[in-house]
Amino acid sequence: xxxxxxxxxxxxxxxxLNPEDLKQFNRIHxxxxxxxxxxxxxxxxxxxxxxxxxxxxxxxxxxSEQVRSPRNVIVGLIQHxxxxxxxxTVSEQKDAxxxxxxxxxxxxxxxxxxxxxxxxSWYMPFFxxxxxxxxxxxxxxxxxxxxxxxxxxPIAKKYKMVIISPILENENGTWWNTAVxxxxxxxxxxxxxxxxxxxxxSFSETSYYSPGNLGHAVFDTKYAKIAVxxxxxxxxxxxxxxxxxxxxxxxxxxxxxxxxxGESFWGIEARNAAIANAYFTCSINRVGxxxxxxxxxxxxxxxxxxxxxxxxxxxxNGQRTPxxxxxxxxxxxxxxxxxxxxxxxxxxGFNMTSRLDMYAMELILKTQT
Amino acid sequence: xxxxxxxxxxxxxxxxLNPEDLKQFNRIHxxxxxxxxxxxxxxxxxxxxxxxxxxxxxxxxxxSEQVRSPRNVIVGLIQHxxxxxxxxTVSEQKDAxxxxxxxxxxxxxxxxxxxxxxxxSWYMPFFxxxxxxxxxxxxxxxxxxxxxxxxxxPIAKKYKMVIISPILENENGTWWNTAVxxxxxxxxxxxxxxxxxxxxxSFSETSYYSPGNLGHAVFDTKYAKIAVxxxxxxxxxxxxxxxxxxxxxxxxxxxxxxxxxGESFWGIEARNAAIANAYFTCSINRVGxxxxxxxxxxxxxxxxxxxxxxxxxxxxNGQRTPxxxxxxxxxxxxxxxxxxxxxxxxxxGFNMTSRLDMYAMELILKTQT
Numbered sequence: 240x241x242x243x244x245x246x247x248x249x250x251x252x253x254x255x256l257n258p259e260d261l262k263q264f265n266r267i268h269x270x271x272x273x274x275x276x277x278x279x280x281x282x283x284x285x286x287x288x289x290x291x292x293x294x295x296x297x298x299x300x301x302x303s304e305q306v307r308s309p310r311n312v313i314v315g316l317i318q319h320x321x322x323x324x325x326x327x328t329v330s331e332q333k334d335a336x337x338x339x340x341x342x343x344x345x346x347x348x349x350x351x352x353x354x355x356x357x358x359x360s361w362y363m364p365f366f367x368x369x370x371x372x373x374x375x376x377x378x379x380x381x382x383x384x385x386x387x388x389x390x391x392x393p394i395a396k397k398y399k400m401v402i403i404s405p406i407l408e409n410e411n412g413t414w415w416n417t418a419v420x421x422x423x424x425x426x427x428x429x430x431x432x433x434x435x436x437x438x439x440x441s442f443s444e445t446s447y448y449s450p451g452n453l454g455h456a457v458f459d460t461k462y463a464k465i466a467v468x469x470x471x472x473x474x475x476x477x478x479x480x481x482x483x484x485x486x487x488x489x490x491x492x493x494x495x496x497x498x499x500x501g502e503s504f505w506g507i508e509a510r511n512a513a514i515a516n517a518y519f520t521c522s523i524n525r526v527g528x529x530x531x532x533x534x535x536x537x538x539x540x541x542x543x544x545x546x547x548x549x550x551x552x553x554x555x556n557g558q559r560t561p562x563x564x565x566x567x568x569x570x571x572x573x574x575x576x577x578x579x580x581x582x583x584x585x586x587x588g589f590n591m592t593s594r595l596d597m598y599a600m601e602l603i604l605k606t607q608t
Numbered sequence: 609x610x611x612x613x614x615x616x617x618x619x620x621x622x623x624x625l626n627p628e629d630l631k632q633f634n635r636i637h638x639x640x641x642x643x644x645x646x647x648x649x650x651x652x653x654x655x656x657x658x659x660x661x662x663x664x665x666x667x668x669x670x671x672s673e674q675v676r677s678p679r680n681v682i683v684g685l686i687q688h689x690x691x692x693x694x695x696x697t698v699s700e701q702k703d704a705x706x707x708x709x710x711x712x713x714x715x716x717x718x719x720x721x722x723x724x725x726x727x728x729s730w731y732m733p734f735f736x737x738x739x740x741x742x743x744x745x746x747x748x749x750x751x752x753x754x755x756x757x758x759x760x761x762p763i764a765k766k767y768k769m770v771i772i773s774p775i776l777e778n779e780n781g782t783w784w785n786t787a788v789x790x791x792x793x794x795x796x797x798x799x800x801x802x803x804x805x806x807x808x809x810s811f812s813e814t815s816y817y818s819p820g821n822l823g824h825a826v827f828d829t830k831y832a833k834i835a836v837x838x839x840x841x842x843x844x845x846x847x848x849x850x851x852x853x854x855x856x857x858x859x860x861x862x863x864x865x866x867x868x869x870g871e872s873f874w875g876i877e878a879r880n881a882a883i884a885n886a887y888f889t890c891s892i893n894r895v896g897x898x899x900x901x902x903x904x905x906x907x908x909x910x911x912x913x914x915x916x917x918x919x920x921x922x923x924x925n926g927q928r929t930p931x932x933x934x935x936x937x938x939x940x941x942x943x944x945x946x947x948x949x950x951x952x953x954x955x956x957g958f959n960m961t962s963r964l965d966m967y968a969m970e971l972i973l974k975t976q977t
Contacts, residue, residue, distance in 0.1 A: 246629075248636045255624040260615075267617045270872035434966075438957035450963070454970065474958045476845035476884050477967040484974050503639035504883050504926040511880035514873050515845050557873040588807035589843045594819070597803075598846040599971035601823065605853050606965045 247549055248506070249561035270558035275299065277574060279350060286346055290339075293569035294346065295561070299519075299554040301576035310577040312462045314489065314519075315352035317343050317361075318550045319568040320527025325364045329377040336362045337390050343570055348398040350572055353423075353462045356403040356491040356523055359470050360416070362387055363407070364529045365495045367444050368544050371533055379409035382419045383427045396425030401460045403467055405493045407448065408432070414448035418467035418493065420458050429458055433469035434478055439500060444471075455481035463488045463577055470494040473508045473522075476515070483516030484595075488577045490518055495525040498547045505549055506562070513553035517583045517590065519575065523550045526566055555583040616918055617875070618930035639927035644668065646943060648719060655715055659708075662938035663715065666921070666929040668888075670945035679946040681831045683858065683888075684721035686712050686730075687919045688937040689896025694733045698746040705731045706759050712939055717767040719941055722792070722831045725772040725860040725892055728839050729785070731756055732776070733898045734864045736813050737913050740902055748778035751788045752796045765794030770829045772836055774862045776817065777801070783817035787836035787862065789827050798827055802838035803847055808869060813840075824850035832857045832946055839863040842877045842891075845884070852885030853964075857946045859887055864894040867916045874918055875931070882922035886952045886959065888944065892919045895935055924952040 256264055262272040277296030287294040303309065322335035340357070347355055359365075363378040380387060387406050395402045401423050408417035408430070416433035432451030436444050455478070457466045466487040472478045473492050482490050492509050496502075509520040526548035532539050549562040552573045563569035584590050625633055631641040646665030656663040672678065691704035709726070716724055728734075732747040749756060756775050764771045770792050777786035777799070785802035801820030805813050824847070826835045835856040841847045842861050851859050861878050865871075874893065882889040895917035901908050918931040921942045932938035953959050 246632065248633060251625060251629055251633045252621075255629070256620060260620055260624070263615065264617060264620045267871055434963065435961045438961055440955050471961070474884060474956070475962060476849060477962070477964075480845060481967070481970055481974075501926070502636055504879070507876055507880050507883065507926070510873070511876050514876065515843060557870070557876070586809050587843070592804045592807055592840070593844060593846070594803065595846075595971060596975045598850070599968065599975045601850055602964060602968035602971060605850075606968045 247562040247565055269561070270556065274561060277350075277572060283346055283350055286342070287570070290342060291567060292343060292346070293564040293567045294572070295563060295569070296350065296572035296574070297552070297560040298573065299558060299575040299579065301579035301582055304578060304582075307578055310463075311574060312577060313351050313353050313572060313574045314521060314552070315347040315350070315355045316491075316521050316523045316550050316552070316571045317347070317355065317357055317569070318523055318526050318548045318563055318571075319343070319358065319361070320525070321364045321529060325366065325529060325531050329375070332364065333362050333378070333386065339568070341394070343568070344394055344398070344400075347570055347572065348400065352400060352572060354401045354403070354460065354465065354489070356467075356493055356521060357405060358523045358525050359405045359493040359495045360407055361405055361493070364531070365525065365544065365546075366531060367447055368442060368542055369531045369533050370446065372447070379407040379414050381410065382406065382408050382417055382430050388419060388421070388427065391421055392425040394425075395421045395423060399423040401428075401462060401465070403465070403491055403493070405467070405469060415451065416444070416448050416469055418469055418491075420460070420465070420467075423461050428460065429456060431456055431467045431469070433472060435472045435475050437471035455485050457482060457485040457487045466490045468492050468512075470496065473512070476512075479512035479516055483518055487516075487518050488580050489521060490516075491521045491523070493523045495546060497544050502547050502549075505547070506551065506559075510553040510557065510559055513555055514557045515589065517555040517580050517587070519555060519580070520553045522552070524548050526564070526568060555580050616931040616934055638930070639925065643930060646719075646941060652715055652719055655711070656939070659711060660936060661712060661715070662933040662936045663941070664930070664932060664938070665719065665941035665943070667942065668923040668927060668944040668948065670948035670951055673947060676947055679832075680943060681946060682720050682722050682941065682943045683890060683921070684716040684719075684724040685860075685890050685892045685919050685921070685940045686716070686724065686726050686938070687892055687895050687917045687932055687940075688712070688727065688730070689894070690733045690898055694735065694898060694900050698744070701733065702731050702747070702755065708937070710763070712937070713763055713767070713769075716939055716941065717769065721769060721941060723770045723772070723829065723834065723858070725836075725862055725890060726774060727892045727894045728774045728862040728864045729776055730774055730862070733900070734894065734913065734915075735900060736816055737811060737911055738900045738902050739815065741816070748776040748783050750779065751775065751777050751786055751799050757788060757790070757796065760790055761794040763794075764790045764792060768792040770797075770831060770834070772834070772860055772862070774836070774838060784820065785813070785817050785838055787838055787860075789829070789834070789836075792830050797829065798825060800825055800836045800838070802841060804841045804844050806840040824854050826851060826854040826856045835859045837861050839865065842881070845881075848881035848885055852887055856885075856887050857949050858890060859885075860890045860892070862892045864915060866913050871916050871918075874916070875920065875928075879922040879926065879928055882924055883926045884958065886924040886949050886956070888924060888949070889922045891921070893917050895933070895937060924949050
C-alpha cells in the first residue's frame with residue numbers, strides 16, 4: 240500500500256494548502272517561496288506523457304560577480320524501474336532497460352542537459368538482496384569495455400553530455416560498486432568506487448563487492464567539478480566532507496533504497512551535505528517493485544523489494560527542489576550557476592571556521608586507542 | 609510579518625490534511641504516523657496557559673532487550689524571549705528572565721524532567737549583534753561563581769535535575785561561549801566551550817569570545833551521557849561526530865538563530881546528526897524580537913533581531929517531534945529509552961562501516977598541504 244502510494248510529501252502539500260500558506264510552507268521547507276520551475280518544450284511533455292515519465296525542472300539563481308562570469312550548467316537525473324521480470328536472461332533484461340533509458344536521455348538532451356546521472360546499478364534489478372551470485376554474475380562488467388560503457392559512450396559523444404554510470408564492476412575477478420564517468424566526447428574519464436558497504440540488519444552487500452579503494456576523487460569535467468557518493472555512503476558525514484575538501488561543486492548520490500529503510504531521512508542527508516559542504520547534491524533513487532525467486536531450504540521463496548524514487552536536488556544554500564514521483568520513472572532537470580558554491584562559502588563561513596586541524600588530530604587519537 | 613507568524617511547518621500540515629493524508633505525511637516527514645504525545649497533568653496546561661507558554665511532550669519507544677533494562681529518561685527544553693527592554697540594567701534584565709524561567713522549570717519538574725537544557729546565553733538579550741561590549745560586559749560571568757550558577761544550583765538540587773546552562777563565561781578576562789553542566793545535586797559538573805564561532809556575512813562573534821579549547825567532552829550524568837553543541841557548531845559535521853565517538857547518548861544544541869539565517873535547514877542539521885551518530889539531538893532556539901540602540905556615526909541606530917523558536921527533538925532512528933511555536937515561550941518534554949541508541953547502531957551499521965582510520969589519514973594529509 241504505502242509503497243504504491245504515488246504522492247510525495249510535496250504533492251500532499253501542494254494539493255492541500257491555500258496559496259498564502261503554501262508560500263510560507265515552501266519558505267520553511269524548501270528554502271524559498273517559489274520552486275522556480277524551468278520552462279520545458281512541448282515535445283518534452285508529449286514524449287514524457289506517452290511513456291508515463293514524470294518530468295520536472297527547476298532552476299537556482301546566484302548573484303552576479305565582478306571577476307567571474309556565471310558558470311551555468313544543466314544537470315539531469317533519471318530514476319527508473321526495471322522492464323522485464325528478473326527470471327529473463329541477463330542480456331534481455333539489460334537490453335530492455337537500455338531501450339527505455341535511451342528514450343529518456345533523448346528527452347534530457349533536447350532540454351540541454353550537460354551532466355546526466357543514472358541510478359545505482361541502473362541496468363539491472365537490484366539482485367543484491369537475494370544473496371545469490373551465480374544467476375546474476377554476468378551483470379558485473381568491465382568499467383571501460385563492458386556493454387554498458389559501449390552503450391553509453393556514443394550517446395555521451397552524440398549529445399556532448401557527461402554521463403555518470405553506476406555499475407557493478409568486475410575487474411579481474413574482484414567486484415566493485417562503481418560509478419563510471421564518461422566525458423562529453425564519449426571517453427572514459429575515471430571512476431569512483433563505493434566507499435561504505437551497507438550492513439543493515441540482515442541485508443548486507445559485503446559478500447558481493449569490496450569497499451572502495453579509490454578515495455574521494457573529484458572529476459574536473461568540461462561543465463563542472465563533480466563527484467559521486469554511492470547510495471549508503473550518504474550516511475557518512477566524512478564521505479561527503481572529503482568530496483567537498485577536494486573541490487566538488489556537484490555531488491551525485493545514486494541510490495537503491497526501499498521505503499522501509501530511511502524514507503523519512505531521504506530528504507535530510509543529502510540536503511544536509513549540500514549545506515555543510517556548500518555544493519549541489521543530486522539524489523537519485525530507484526523506483527518500482529522487483530520480485531526475485533530464490534531457493535531456500537529446497538523451496539522456492541519470493542523476495543519483493545519496492546523502491547520509493549523521490550529524487551531531488553539541493554543547492555549549497557539549502558534550497559531544494561520538490562521530489563520526483565515515488566513510483567514512476569522520472570527525469571529531473573536543474574539549471575544553476577556553479578558560482579553559488581563559493582558565494583555560500585564566503586557568506587556562511589562554514590569552511591573558514593571548520594578547524595580541520597583539530598579534528599584531524601582528534602580522529603587520529605581516536606582511531607589509535 | 610514572516611517572523612511574527614505563529615505557525616510552524618507542523619501546524620500548517622495538521623490544519624490542512626485529512627486524517628489519512630496526515631498519516632502518510634507524518635510517516636515520510638516525521639518518521640512515524642503518530643507523534644506519540646505524552647499525557648500531561650491538568651496543572652501543566654493550566655499554568656502554561658496562564659503564562660502563554662507552548663507546552664508539548666512526545667515519547668519515543670525502544671525494543672526491550674534481554675541483558676539491559678530500559679534506561680528511560682525525561683528531558684526538557686526551554687525556549688523563551690527576553691522580558692525587559694535592552695536598555696534596562698544588566699541586573700534588572702537578568703532578574704526578570706530568572707523569574708520567568710523559574711516558573712517554567714517548576715512546570716518541567718512537575719512533569720518529571722530529569723535533564724533540562726536552556727537556550728544559548730539564556731539570561732540576556734543576544735547583544736552580540738551590536739558589536740558593542742561596554743554596555744553588556746557584566747553579562748559575562750564565572751561558570752562556577754556567577755549569579756546564573758547561584759540561581760540554578762539550588763533549583764537543580766531541589767528537583768534532582770541536571771541543568772545545562774549556556775552562558776557567556778568570563779574567566780580571568782577571557783570570554784567564552786560556554787555551556788555549564790550542573791548535576792542533580794546542584795553541583796558544578798563541568799563545561800563545554802563553543803568550538804565554532806559564527807562568521808556569517810557581516811555578523812561575527814569572534815570579537816567577543818575565543819574558540820572553545822575543551823574539545824568534545826561527554827558528561828556521564830546520573831540520567832544519561834550528554835554533550836552540548838552550541839549554536840553555529842551544528843553546521844560542522846565533525847563537531848557532531850566527535851561527541852558521538854566519545855559516547856554521547858543525547859546532544860543538546862542551544863541556539864540563537866534568526867529567521868533570515870537558516871530557518872529552512874533548522875529541521876535538517878540536528879536531525880541529520882541524530883541519524884548519522886545514533887544519538888538523540890535536542891534543538892533549542894530563542895524566540896521573540898530584541899531591539900538594540902547603538903551609536904553609529906554619532907547617531908543612534910536601531911538593530912532589531914527576531915528569533916524563530918521551533919525547538920524540536922530527534923531520535924537516533926530519525927523520528928522527530930513537531931516543533932514548538934515560532935514566537936511564543938515554550939517547554940518541550942520528551943521521554944525515551946536510551947537503549948535505542950545502541951539498537952539503531954546495531955541495526956543500521958553506520959558506526960561499523962565508518963572507516964574512520966581512512967578518514968583520519970585523509971584529513972591529516974589534507975590539513976598538511
